[in-house]
Amino acid sequence: MQINSERLADIFVTLCEIDSPSRKEGRVCAYLKEFFATRTPGATLFEDNSNSVTGSDCGNLIVRFEGELDKEPVFLNAHMDTVAPGEGVKVQREGDIFKSHGETVLGGDDKSGIAILCETILSLQEKRTPYRPVEFIFTTCEEIGLLGAKNLESSLVQSSMGVALDSVGTDEIIIGAPAASRIFVEIQGVSAHAGLHPEDGVNAIQVASQCLIKLPLGRIDVESTANIGLIAGGTATNIIPDHVSLKGEIRSHCEKKLRRLTKNFHDIFQGVIDQCNAGFASRNLSADFLFQEENEYPAMKLTPQDQIVQLLLQASEAESRKLDLIVAGGGSDANIFNRYHGLTTVIVGTGMEKVHTTDERIRLADMVRQSNLVYSLLSF
Numbered sequence: 132m133q134i135n136s137e138r139l140a141d142i143f144v145t146l147c148e149i150d151s152p153s154r155k156e157g158r159v160c161a162y163l164k165e166f167f168a169t170r171t172p173g174a175t176l177f178e179d180n181s182n183s184v185t186g187s188d189c190g191n192l193i194v195r196f197e198g199e200l201d202k203e204p205v206f207l208n209a210h211m212d213t214v215a216p217g218e219g220v221k222v223q224r225e226g227d228i229f230k231s232h233g234e235t236v237l238g239g240d241d242k243s244g245i246a247i248l249c250e251t252i253l254s255l256q257e258k259r260t261p262y263r264p265v266e267f268i269f270t271t272c273e274e275i276g277l278l279g280a281k282n283l284e285s286s287l288v289q290s291s292m293g294v295a296l297d298s299v300g301t302d303e304i305i306i307g308a309p310a311a312s313r314i315f316v317e318i319q320g321v322s323a324h325a326g327l328h329p330e331d332g333v334n335a336i337q338v339a340s341q342c343l344i345k346l347p348l349g350r351i352d353v354e355s356t357a358n359i360g361l362i363a364g365g366t367a368t369n370i371i372p373d374h375v376s377l378k379g380e381i382r383s384h385c386e387k388k389l390r391r392l393t394k395n396f397h398d399i400f401q402g403v404i405d406q407c408n409a410g411f412a413s414r415n416l417s418a419d420f421l422f423q424e425e426n427e428y429p430a431m432k433l434t435p436q437d438q439i440v441q442l443l444l445q446a447s448e449a450e451s452r453k454l455d456l457i458v459a460g461g462g463s464d465a466n467i468f469n470r471y472h473g474l475t476t477v478i479v480g481t482g483m484e485k486v487h488t489t490d491e492r493i494r495l496a497d498m499v500r501q502s503n504l505v506y507s508l509l510s511f
C-alpha cells in the first residue's frame with residue numbers, strides 16, 4: 132500500500148470543513164498554499180490573477196514539482212469551489228463512508244480530487260519514489276460557469292497534458308464531453324384586469340405554455356439533451372400576466388447539432404408567437420419574444436491514441452486495473468482546458484456519489500484507489 136489512507140481521510144475532512152462556495156475559495160487556497168509550502172519540499176506555488184475577472188477572493192493556484200524522472204510533465208486538476216448549500220459543512224464518517232450532516236452538500240465534489248493530490252505527493256516524497264514533473268491546477272468558480280478555468284493564466288502552466296479529477300466512479304477515463312448553450316427567453320404579452328377587461332390582455336403564461344408544449348425536451352438523440360429548468364412570470368391572480376421568462380440549456384457532443392437544435396428552439400418560439408399574433412390581430416393586440424443564447428462551454432473529444440490516455444491506461448495496468456474509455460454528459464474545467472488553453476485533458480472520477488445533493492457521499496477506499504492510480508501515473 133503506497134497511500135496512507137487515514138492521512139488522506141484527515142486531509143479530506145479538513146478540506147470539506149473549510150467552506151468554499153464559488154467566489155469564496157480563498158480559505159481553501161490559503162490552506163493549500165500553507166500545505167504545499169510546509170509539507171512538500173520542492174513545491175513552487177503560483178496564484179494567477181483570474182480573480183480580477185471571476186470576482187473570487189483568490190486566483191487559481193498552480194503548484195509545480197520538478198520531479199526526478201526524465202519524463203514528460205503532466206498536470207492534475209481539481210476545483211476548489213463547491214455548490215450550495217455548502218456553508219457550515221460538518222463531515223460525518225460512518226466506517227468507510229463520508230457524508231455531510233444532511234443540511235449541506237459534503238463538498239467531495241471536488242475536495243476529494245484535491246485531497247487525493249495532497250496525499251499522493253506526500254506519499255511519493257515520503258517513500259522517496261522518483262516521479263515525473265507534475266503540476267497541480269486548483270481552479271476557482273468551476274460550479275458557476277467554469278470561470279476560473281476560462282480565465283486561467285495558462286502561461287503559468289508548463290505541462291500540456293493532464294487529468295481532471297472531477298467525476299463520479301473510479302473505473303473510467305472520460306475522453307469526450309458535450310458542448311452546451313444556455314437559453315434565455317422573455318415572452319411579452321399585454322397585461323389587463325383579468326375580471327374587468329380580459330379582452331384587452333394577452334396572457335404571456337398561456338403563450339409560453341404553447342411554446343413549451345412544442346419544444347423537444349429531455350434526451351433528443353444519443354448525443355444531445357435539452358431542458359427548460361426555470362420559469363417565472365405573473366404578479367397576481369386578477370392580472371393577465373404580460374411577462375414570462377424561461378431559462379434552459381441544450382447540450383450535444385456534436386457542436387453543429389447544438390447550433391441546429393438552438394436554432395430550432397428559436398424557430399419554435401417564433402412560430403408559436405406568429406400563430407398567436409394572427410389570432411390576436413382582430414383585437415389589435417400582439418405578443419413578442421426575446422431569445423438569447425450563450426455558449427456555456429465547448430465539446431471535448433480525445434482519442435484513445437492521445438498520449439495522456441495511453442499514460443493513464445499504462446498506469447492503471449501497473450495497478451492491475453482496467454479502465455474503460457467513455458464519453459459523459461457533463462461540462463467541466465476539462466472542456467475549457469482542451470479548447471482554450473491547449474491543455475489536453477481527460478477526466479477521471481474520485482468515487483464521489485450523489486453530487487450536488489445533501490445526500491452526497493464518498494468512500495475512503497475509492498479515494499485511496501484513485502490516489503494509487505495518480506501515484507502510478509506519476510511514478511511508473
Ligand SMILES: [Zn+2]
Binds near residue numbers: 273
Ligand atoms: Zn466538480
